[in-house]
Amino acid sequence: MHFSREYIDELLSRVNMMEVMSRHGVQVKAGSGNNNYFIADFCCGKKDFDNGRIRKSTQNYKCRACRNGGNAIHFLRNVVGMSFIDAVKDLATMVGMDLPEEDGKEREYQKRRELALKLTADFYHKQNNFDYFLSRGISLDVLKKYKAGYAPGGRVLRDYLESQGFTKQELTEFKLLNQKGLDKFFYRAIIPIFMNGKVVDLYGRQVREGNGVKHLYLYGDVTFLGGYDFIEPGKMVTIYESYIDQLVAESYGISNGTNVGGASKFSSDHAKLLKKKAIDKGLVIFDGDNPGRKGAYETGKILNESNIETWIGDLPDGQDPAEILNQEGLESFRNKVAGRPFRKVQMHRDLSQYSVDEIEEYLAEKKLKLEGS
Ligand SMILES: [Zn+2]
Known part of the structure; x- marks a missing residue:
């Protein structure tokens, strides 16, 4: 529906x-x-x-x-x-609202939107401007594979899509234009988000300081897994906080990665999508800061509940995957990512809620016996 x-x-x-x-x-x-x-x-x-x-x-x-x-x-x-x-x-x-009826008009609208998003992704890709992503350490091959691009802004996209038969009203409804009738994305490095072969959203990274928010999505409420169509069924998947981390890692040869566009975004819907690809092992590598660690734990919990065996890769304080890979290389990255089984991380976390004097209480709760006491 x-x-x-x-x-x-x-x-x-x-x-x-x-x-x-x-x-x-x-x-x-x-x-x-x-x-x-x-x-x-x-x-x-x-x-x-x-x-x-x-x-x-x-x-x-x-x-x-x-x-x-x-x-x-x-x-x-x-x-x-x-x-x-x-x-x-x-x-x-x-x-007390009725559920919407799927009618021919609605289907036609969806088809038009899909086409507009596809043409938009192609248009941005053909700008052939990969400067920002290259500067972040993503290889050209990977950028081409993901159809990354660049949004010049102004009304270049609008002019192009109008030349392809779209009206201003349609483009406004699809949120490709802002209230002034100009392109929503300007001066942004773009990664189109594909799910099952269709562009379902677009991610735009700010490339100039002071030019709006850092991370901008066309919609921002679409359930996606970055690079979903490339995920190999049955193989361990690595989950990152952001597209940048995922694509940098892939540029260094670590494939089968994905991201959900933030440290706190992973939901059971994402886990279901992974299950559809028969994924039963996952490694979560988020940033080495509080939101990253909290997000990694929550993500691990959801994966674990979905019967996906999970490891949490903890990074040193203040570091993120892209930074370590670019500054220190693959070898150092592998050494620094201490991938620990989620169950162990969970136990440690549970345990840390108890004071030293309450350890017996914890063990009793876990139905364990403290040997020799
Ligand atoms: Zn709270």
């Missing part, structure tokens, strides 16, 4: 986040100012309302302790564990 952007926007505008959360056992409390409150027990084990905020104007939630948050769909997927489609259906029932 397909849901248009308009449908999702309308749905989210009708949702009451307090109601969604309390339905799923989260305690909520109305506030008098801009926010309502919730108890951030599900993410941080909190027992009071100090950290959980629901912004009334957007109905988005956020935990101030771990920065976790998003809209109601995000909550149902990441906290409750629903699939995207189930989350949308659940909310639609809740607010």
Whole structure:
């Protein structure tokens, strides 16, 4: 089933986040100012309302302790564990919205959008400007394989797509143009995101300081695995935080990599996609910082729950895969990535919640006996 952007926007505008959360056992409390409150027990084990905020104007939630948050769909997927489609259906029932009917017009719209995205990716690729990605240590072969490109901006893309029969209205609906009718991406290095042979989103990396956000997606809410179509079935997959890391690693000969566009983005939907490729082993290599380590653990947990045997590759403080590969080479990278079985990492993490005096309690909980005591 397909849901248009308009449908999702309308749905989210009708949702009451307090109601969604309390339905799923989260305690909520109305506030008098801009926010309502919730108890951030599900993410941080909190027992009071100090950290959980629901912004009334957007109905988005956020935990101030771990920065976790998003809209109601995000909550149902990441906290409750629903699939995207189930989350949308659940909310639609809740607010009394009919599910969209798939009709010929809708299918035609999707086909036009697919074509526009494909032509866009080709157009950016043909600019033959790979300067930024080359400067990050990605090889030309890899850039060509992934159809990387460059967005000059202005209205060059618009002019091109109009010459191919697209109208301004269509291109605006597809989000390829901004409100001024100019190209959404300007001065950006581009990686098109393919899933099953189709371009489903575009990633644009800022190449000049001060020119908007660093990472910009055309849509940003599409479930993707970078390089999905190249993942070899049954082979161990390496998961990175970003496209840059994935493509740098591939340039150094480490293949079968993927990424989900951020340290905290991996969901059970991604795990399902990997299972479709018969992947049963995964190595997670995120940045050597707090968000990276936290994200790697959460990713490992989801993979592990999906019966994908997982290793966590921890990097030294402040370093990321691309940096180590480019500055120190493959050999050093392999040495530095201490790939540890997820179960071991999990046990260590559990254990660290206990004080020295409580170790017996922990062991009892794990039904283990401390020998000789
Ligand atoms: Zn939290």
